[in-house]
Amino acid sequence: MKKILSNVLILLWILAMAISYWLFLPAINPLDSGFWMFVIEGLVFALLVFFVLALNDSLGTSQGQGFPGNRVRKDVTVHTTKYDKPVKAILSAIALIVVLLIGLNVFNSRLFRAKSYANVITVKEADFSKDFPTTDISALALLDRASAKKIGDTYLGTIDKVSQFGISDDYRQVTIGQQPYRVSPLEYKNFWKWLSNRKDGIDYYVKVNQTTGKAELVKLSKPMKYSDSEYAFRDTLRYLRLKYPTTIFGDPSFEVDDDGNPYYVATVYKPKFFLTSKDPVGAILLNAATGESKLYDLDKVPDWVDRVFSANNVLTRVDDYYTYQKGFWNTVFSQTGVKQTTDSYNYIAIDSDIYLYTGITSATADSSNLGFILVNMRTREVTNYKVASATESAAQASAEGEVQEKGYQATAPTLVKLKGKAYYLISLKDDAGLIKSYAIVDAEDYQQVTVDNNLERLISQFTDSDTSVLSDASGALSGKDAKKIVEISGTVDQLASQMISGSTVYYISSSGEIYKVKATADTSDKLPFLAVGDSFKGQLEDDNYLSHFEITSGD
Template sequence: YTQININNHPYRVTPLEYSGFMQWFNNRKQGIPNYLKVDMVSGEVTLEDLAENMKYSHSERFSRNVKRHLRRQYPTTIFRSPSFEVDDEGHPYYVATTYKNKFIFAQQEPSGVILLDAVNGETQFYDLGEIPTWMDRIYSAELILEQLNYYGKYTNGFWNSVFQKRGVTQTTEGYNYIPMNDDVYLYTGVTSVNSDASNIGFYLVNLRTKEAEFYPVTSADEFSAMASAEGSLQQMRYTSTFPLLINLNDRPYYISSLKDDSGLVRAYALVDAQDYQKVITSDTVDGLIAKLNGTVSKPEDLTEIEEVETDEELTWISGQVENISQAVVAGDTVYYFMIDGSIYKASIQLSDQLPFVELETLIEGEVNQNNVFRSIQISQ
C-alpha cells in the first residue's frame, strides 16, 4: 500500500493483482478494473471502479510489466521500484523516481520523476521542479533516513564520528507518515549514538520536496512508548503501531493504535513522552483527549509544587565543563558535568541544548545541596 493524499485527505491505495499465470492469461485483454482505497482516518476500505481498466501493473507479464515497460522507454535511466498513486480525480499512475550518481558512485540523488499512466502506458518525464502537486511520494523513506543519518554522523567532521562522537546523532529504528497541507511527511525520532531510551528531537521531512525540519523535543524513544502502551492493556495482548509525537496542553505525547491479532484497531493509547509510564487508553481518539483533559493538574497544584521547589537552598555556580558523561535514570537522560573538580547533574528536561554541550563549554545555573541543577544556562 502507498500512503498518499487525495483532495487533502489521507489514504492508502493499492491495485488489485493477478493471483497467478492463468488468471493473468484469462484476463490480460480486459486488464485490472479496480484498486483498493483505505481511509486512514476511519479505516474504511473501498473498492474503486475505474472508467478504463489498468493494462500496466507490477503483476502484468512481459511488455506490460511496469519495470519492463519503463526500462524499454528509458534504457539508461536509473530508477528503483515505482510506486502506485492516483491523482485527485482517481486516475491510476505509477511514479518512478529517477536517480543520478553523486560523488561518482558513493551516493545516488533523485533527479526527476517518470510518470506512467497505468491505463494506456503513456510515460512523461518531469524534472524535480516541475512535478505535479498531486504527487506525494517522490523521495523514498529509505533515502531520507540514510541522509539524515549521514548528517547526524558527520555534521561535526569525520574524525569526530570515529573517535569522540560528540553531538553524533542517529534516527530511531522506526518511522511513520503524517499528512499535512496536502503533502505526506516522514516522521522519525532522533537519539544519540549511545542508543539510550530517550530522544533529543524528531524530524519531519516532506516526501515530495525533501524539505526537512528538526524539532528539539526531549522524550522517551518510540519503542519505549510502544512497550508502555502495550503493557497498559497487557491482558488483551494488543500490538502497538509505531507512534506519532504530538503536542497536547503544551506537553509532548505519543499517540498510537493498539491492534489485535487479526490486525484490527481495538484501542488507542496516549503515552506521556517525558514519563512513558503514564498511559491513557480509550476506544476512540476523542476519548483519549477527554480523559487527558480530565486529569490535567490544576493551576493551584502547579503553584504549590513550584513553591516547594523554591524552598530548596540553591547555590549559583559558574564554570567550564572539564568532563561530561550521561546515563538514563527512570527513562530520563541525566547529564553529569565536572566543573572546578566537582560533579553536577542536570536532567535533559532542563534544556534541549544539553546533548550538544562539549568540553570547555561555559555553564551557569542554580544547584541544590545534592549538586543537581534546578536552572541552567549554556553558552555555546
C-alpha cells in the same frame, strides 16, 4: 563446420544477454553500477563461447584432424593458442572493471568523504511548541499497512471475476485531497489469469481511509493496462526501461491523483559520488490506463505526487547529516556531537503532503529523544523540531505495560500535537492483528499513559477540537462494522453543566433521557446560551454523547 558453430555460439551469446536484460533491466548508463554488472556478465558469457570453441578444436584434433601421425598434445597446443589473446583481453577487462568498481566505492565511501555525505541535505531548526503544526484530527493517519490490508482485502469478494484477481500487497500511503489513504491496485492472480484477462485490463483499486478505517473499491472509467502484475511489455518496470533505456530509476510505485486516476511513479536517480550514493533528481509518471509517461525534474513534480523519496533514502541522509559533521573518525572515537535517528518512524499527513517523522537521539541510543525530524516525502525538506522526549520504542513499551495482562502489541506510534504538547498516539493490537485499544503517551513523560478502546473518547480528553469525525473509527479500525447512525432530536426539559478534564460538558434532559454535549472549538457558539424549552438535534454516540449538535429553535 567451425564457422557454423561460431555463428551458433554468437547467437546464443546474444540470446543470453537479451534474456538477462529482459529479466534484470539495467540502465544502459555508465554511471549505474548495474550497467557494469551487465557488462561483466556479457564478458563471462564471451569466455564461455571461447571455451566451447577451444574445446571443439581440441576434440577435432583428438579425432584425427590434421596430418597422420600428428600428436594430439601438439595439435591441441597449436589450435588453442589462437584464443589466448581474446581470452586474456576479456579477463583483463573483467579484472580492471572489478578493481575500478571496488576502488571507486572505497574512495567515495564515508571513510574518505564523510563531510560530503553530511552536506547532501540541509536541516532547518525549529521549536516544537511554536512551529510544529497542530494535529488535524480529521486527517490522522491511524492505520498502518497491515491493518489497511486486513480491511481492504475484505472487499475482494464484491468484484466481478473475483477468481481472476487478487489485491496487491502495496497499500501505499498517499493523500487524496487532504485525507490520508492507503491505496492498492488489483492484480492478476497468476500467469494464466493474466493471459485470459490482459485485453480487458484491471478495473479496480482499493482505497482505505486511514482516519476512519472506511474502505472503498474504486471502479475505474478506463481500466489499467499497465501494472506490476503484467508479464510482458506492459509490466511497468519493463515498459519504462524500454522507453527510457539510459535513465536510472527505481521500481515504480502505485499512486492515484486527486481525481482518483491511477499512476505509477518511478523515482529517477543520479549517483552523488560517481557510481555511489544514488540520490533522486526527478520522477517518471506513468498513467496506468493509457501508458502515457513523462519525466519531471525534481522541482517540477506535480503536487499531487506524495512520495518521490523513499524512507530509506531519507533516513540514510538524515543519519549522515547528524553523524559525519565532524568527520568519520569522530564517529569512531570521541563521538562529539554525533546523533542518529531512532529505530522507528511513521508518516503524518499535513495538508496535501505526506511527511516522515522520526526521533533524533544521541549516539549512545538511550531511551530519550533530543527532538523530532519531519521530512516532506515529495521534496525532502527536512526540519528538526527541538523537544526533549522519550523514544518511540520507549513509548510503545509504556503503552504495552498499561495492558500487559491482555498481551496487546503496540504499533509504530503516530506523533500528534494536542494543546501545544507532543504525544504519541498508539494502536494496540491482539494476536490476530486486530486493533483492540488505543493509547496516548505523553512524549515528554512517557510514564503518563491514557488507554481507551474508544478512539473518539480518548482523543477528546486532549483537545478542544471536534472529534466526531472519529465516532465510527474504533469499530471500523478494529475490523467491526461501523455502528448505525442514530439521529436524536428533542426539547430541553432540564439543563446542567460541569467541567470534565478541562472541558465543559452540558447535560440535557429530554423526554426522560439525559444526553451529553462536550464544548469544543468546533461546536456552535450558541451552545453556552442553550436554555430550557430550546429544540435540538444531534447524532448519538457512546455514553449518550451527542455529536454534530445543533440548536434548531429558541433563537
